[in-house]
Amino acid sequence: MATVEWRSPASEMAVKQFEIAAGKLNLDKNVAERLRRPDRALIVSVPVMRDDRRVQVFTGYRVQHNDTLGPFKGGIRYHPDVNLGEVSALAMWMTWKCALAGLPLGGAKGGVSCDPAELSRAEVQGLTRRYTAEILNIIGPEVDVPAPDMGTDEQVMAWVMDTYSQHKGHAVPGVVTGKPVAIGGTVGRREATGRGVVYTIGEAAKHLNIDLVGATAAVQGFGNVGSVAAKELADVGVKIVAISDKTGGRYDPKGLPIQSVIEYVTKTSKSFTLEGCPHGERITNAELLEIQCDILVPAALGMQITAQNAPKLKCRLLAEGANGPTTLDADAVLREKGIFVIPDVLANAGGVIVSYFEWVQDLQNFFWTEDEINKKLRAILTKSFYEVLDMSRTEKVDMRLAALMIGVERVSRAMLWRGLYA
Numbered sequence: 001m002a003t004v005e006w007r008s009p010a011s012e013m014a015v016k017q018f019e020i021a022a023g024k025l026n027l028d029k030n031v032a033e034r035l036r037r038p039d040r041a042l043i044v045s046v047p048v049m050r051d052d053r054r055v056q057v058f059t060g061y062r063v064q065h066n067d068t069l070g071p072f073k074g075g076i077r078y079h080p081d082v083n084l085g086e087v088s089a090l091a092m093w094m095t096w097k098c099a100l101a102g103l104p105l106g107g108a109k110g111g112v113s114c115d116p117a118e119l120s121r122a123e124v125q126g127l128t129r130r131y132t133a134e135i136l137n138i139i140g141p142e143v144d145v146p147a148p149d150m151g152t153d154e155q156v157m158a159w160v161m162d163t164y165s166q167h168k169g170h171a172v173p174g175v176v177t178g179k180p181v182a183i184g185g186t187v188g189r190r191e192a193t194g195r196g197v198v199y200t201i202g203e204a205a206k207h208l209n210i211d212l213v214g215a216t217a218a219v220q221g222f223g224n225v226g227s228v229a230a231k232e233l234a235d236v237g238v239k240i241v242a243i244s245d246k247t248g249g250r251y252d253p254k255g256l257p258i259q260s261v262i263e264y265v266t267k268t269s270k271s272f273t274l275e276g277c278p279h280g281e282r283i284t285n286a287e288l289l290e291i292q293c294d295i296l297v298p299a300a301l302g303m304q305i306t307a308q309n310a311p312k313l314k315c316r317l318l319a320e321g322a323n324g325p326t327t328l329d330a331d332a333v334l335r336e337k338g339i340f341v342i343p344d345v346l347a348n349a350g351g352v353i354v355s356y357f358e359w360v361q362d363l364q365n366f367f368w369t370e371d372e373i374n375k376k377l378r379a380i381l382t383k384s385f386y387e388v389l390d391m392s393r394t395e396k397v398d399m400r401l402a403a404l405m406i407g408v409e410r411v412s413r414a415m416l417w418r419g420l421y422a
């Protein structure tokens, strides 16, 4: 990503983070040279027949960063901001995330630059099927396994699975994760990312001596990650004082009734957003980040916490549900302020961990219970949390750098064993 093709604010941030970790690890120079850029990046044109019979061509991407440890793994994002640089950054973060969790998987990401809210269901299906057909040759259960990300869900994964399977002539459930349970998905995957965020918050709270019962939290983003995190936090006794989505936020210092808010968004709201939500008072996304609370969970877009607003944060604990929500400049401010950060590659790893369980179950055609899934998820996240905390103490670095150092070191060690094929 040092080269111009991949350059964007997000990829520069990812590469800079990698370079800091590589420097601290004294990483082999040849390995570092390779890891700075993705293995492969595919750009595709995705023609879609709109409902008015007009063909609109969207741009799609699949970036495969590194597969030293196993098949590439990572979500598919449908969002107007999707571009090659952003997808490349997200692919690199997936490599470190999988390695940190100890999964036998590499890192990838895909996406289509579009606004899914402006597309009908038929149009999203057409877009998904054609995008899948365009990347068909570089995905597969042993090659690269996509999953949901922002703007995509289990229905989109079902269409990816069906399109891939139609081409192969038989059902291939293992080509994607985050599928509906009815076609080889796993129980617990939909909740996994938000649930994982809360498991890591639980460990951090023990470490910081925060009693979760009665503690306060603000959650930015009310999609699959934010809404589940808010609900699971409320279930363990945390008061959710603020939530938001792209339409703005709601605030109630006495705590918002999360179950009712979820029902409003999923059943009452025509746009499936917080717009018009009757609970609490209106606040903006910017105000939410600066609210006085114990726990702040950014679970929306990247680069939300910057050098401008970081000085105004009033939380004790920042748990990154989103990928890349905090810029490097902001990290320095948070360190100075003594805010404890659970970095994205750790906090939101629950999604890919349960994706891994789904993939394993598909490959062995044998399925586990939700209880088994949640126990295994908690075990991996708890182990990862303490590995990162130990590294941060012994190396005297912050939690993000510690997490990246562990991920990068594991990939590098594997690369050195495997050697260069030339």
Ligand code: GLU
Residues within 6 Å of the ligand: 073, 074, 075, 076, 145, 146, 147, 148, 149, 150, 177, 323, 348, 349, 351, 352, 353, 355
């Ligand atoms: N999109 C999710 C992430 O960013 C999940 C990826 C996966 O399950 O493969 O971690």
